[in-house]
Amino acid sequence: MDGVGAVVLDFYGTLVRMVRPLPPDHRGIFARRGLTAQGELWGDQWAVGPREGEEHSAYSADEVTYTAWERERLRRRARDCGVPREALDGLVDELDRAMKAIRLELFPDVREVLGALRRRGLLVGVCSNWFWNLEECVEEVGLGGAVDVVVGSARAGARKPHPLIYRALLDRCALPPERVLFVGDMWAPDVLGPLDAGMRAVHLHRPDRAVDGPAPPLPAGAARISGLDGLLTGAVVPGVAAGPGGCG
Structure with missing residues (x-):
């Protein structure tokens, strides 16, 4: 199997979190x-x-x-x-x-990790269930120059884990699914859905996560990390830390 060529990350809960002032109740x-x-x-x-x-x-x-x-x-x-x-x-x-009216900020590990992934020759993407303005939000939090592909549910026509949004993502990445690594904090949208689509998956289970409860047992083809820096260790998926996997 070829090495990983793209790392695609969920947006909210993975790259950004909501901060005060919160939206009006x-x-x-x-x-x-x-x-x-x-x-x-x-x-x-x-x-x-x-x-x-x-x-x-x-x-x-x-x-x-x-x-x-x-x-x-x-x-x-x-x-x-x-x-x-x-x-x-x-x-x-x-x-x-x-x-x-959502105010967002990056998790502290985001800039360093995304920069490291791109320096290793990997395509970096964002795929999220979001409003129409996902691309603008990615820019506003300062990731416009750090991300190659942005796919949001509003424009894709379906919300994760519907197969349609993953097909749109893979078309944008121009890579076979087995060369795409999907990372996110939500179980069905970010782990089970990508696996069903043929991608590899990493469950992000942060200590300060927005999703409560214990982490489910990992299915075959998935890994788990407690912070995005876990993507750089080489222990998650061989090839991510070893060098360029090709951008396709």
Whole structure:
């Protein structure tokens, strides 16, 4: 088997974390509009987004279509919670802004590790379940010059672990799946999904991780690290630390 030619990393929880000030809580948004009871029915602030593994290619043709679909999902949820028709537009506008008002910072190990991977001749990519603006977010956190390929669910038409997003990723990398190493903190999207797509996988299980609970047993073809510097030891996948694997 050829060596690794690309290392692709998840974005949130792997490369970046959320920091204060946090996005506004939806209950406050509802309450300011006299809709406290409806806000309590809303449930989890983030649950209104596309589900893990959801395919939505019909809405991913362009940004206008995709963002209209996002807003319509918010509108339907608000109606189901009993929000009056005349209050929908303003509420949806504010909820949409609040969900995307996320302040991010890089984990301390990111710059050094990504730089080391590229110096070894490896293609470096990001693949994430995210809003339409993933490329802009990668730039804003300072990784624009450190990443070769960015694939987000909004533009790919499906969320990990749906096979469609991995096919889009492999097309962008221009490498066979066995030469791509996928790294991330989420079990199904970042480990099981990539393995099913023929890639190698590394489960990132940080001590300060956003995902609670013990790490599941590793399946064949996967490894586990507690920090991104584990990618540079050579113990994760032979060839990553040994030298260039080819970019394809």
